[in-house]
Amino acid sequence: MKRDIGRDELAAIICQAKQGEESALAELCTYVYGQIYAFLYYRVPRPEDAEDLTSDVVLKIVRALKRQRGNFHAWIYRIARNRLIDFYRKRGVRSEVSLGDVPEKELTKSEDISKQIMTKEKLRKGLQQLTDEQRQVIILKFVEGYANNEVAAIVGKSVGAVKVLQYRALRALREYFSRRGYAEGH
């Protein structure tokens, strides 16, 4: 699935990239780009916005790479999250929720919709109903495939708290999709 670089291999790439080795830097760029793009994809209205933001974030990471200490993933997602906050602040929107973007037909409850399968667009709308932490847990764990302890390090919570967030997020999503007519059945 999501990440095909092992922990040790990634540590070696980061180390070489910090020393300015070009091939390692290119490899790290590709890896980080994929991770951050998936993280931002569900949190901005359009895929193009995710591309722009991801490119910005990756360049910020490259610029600050030599100063990086501690958990690498926690660091890159913190940069991404800050850039996202900045993105919404510039647009004058306080949160990521923007139901105005949801096409009317999707908001209409009907028997047909309940038989539809999950799509990225539907998940994006559903995630907008969650709290920031719940949204991070769903994306990091279900979309990006991180383990509980990795998610905990990234969001700065305990593993127990991550499990609680995961449960509440799934319940909130399920309620949202039920209300919108998109139930669990296919």
Next chain:
Amino acid sequence: MQKGIEEILDRLIAEINKGKSVEDCLREYREYAAELRPLLELFEQIRGLPMPEPDSRRVASTQRKARTLIEEKRKVKSFSIRDIFVLSPALVRITAVVVLVLLATVTTVMLSADSLPGDALYSVKLLAEDVQYFLTFDAEGKARLHLMFADRRTNEFACLVQPGIPIHRDLLADMLNETGLAIDRIELLSEEEAAQLIAHAEACNHAQLSLLEETMEQVCEDDRVTVREAIETCMEQHKCIECLQNGNGMDETDCPCEGP
């Protein structure tokens, strides 16, 4: 109860990730099946979504920008003092030690300024004076220093004099000696250079004489002779200063300081 469900949900998600079906998972937790089934199905649907794939052209473009960024950084990076320390941790340690020693020295010398004979820091004060004298090369500067040291010894002597307590004879000798050395130095200077210093020497000598006359009334019998001799020395030095003031200079016959 709720905490149990959260744990169970997490455990079942892990099982599904390993390949187990939702139904198989729920068989172990029939009492929670109604609540967990929709959540696990929702999880399966989210997990089944393809990972959002970025545009490869954007990835390549970002890679190019990153490479350019690094190259620019390398070019712009110029030599700075900070680099020396980054490259040589030993130099950092040496610099730190030198700075600490300097700070400690300056602080000690400053603290010793008000010390008196018998204080722990008095030797530091004298050492600092020796260093200052050693680092002064011109005759006028040395004469000024002798006068400054004479003033200091006078003040120290005044602080230590107490009725009935023996006087500090070494300090008294130093006090008079510094004034005498100042007079010797002033004699070697030109008239213009000497004028201001002569006035200073006169003031210093006058202060010493007044102090010794006051001391005479307070000291014990043993010290009276010493103080009387000191007063005589002061008066002789006063005559030498008068000679300098009159511009006559001093020769061995005129000046009482030189003696017969």
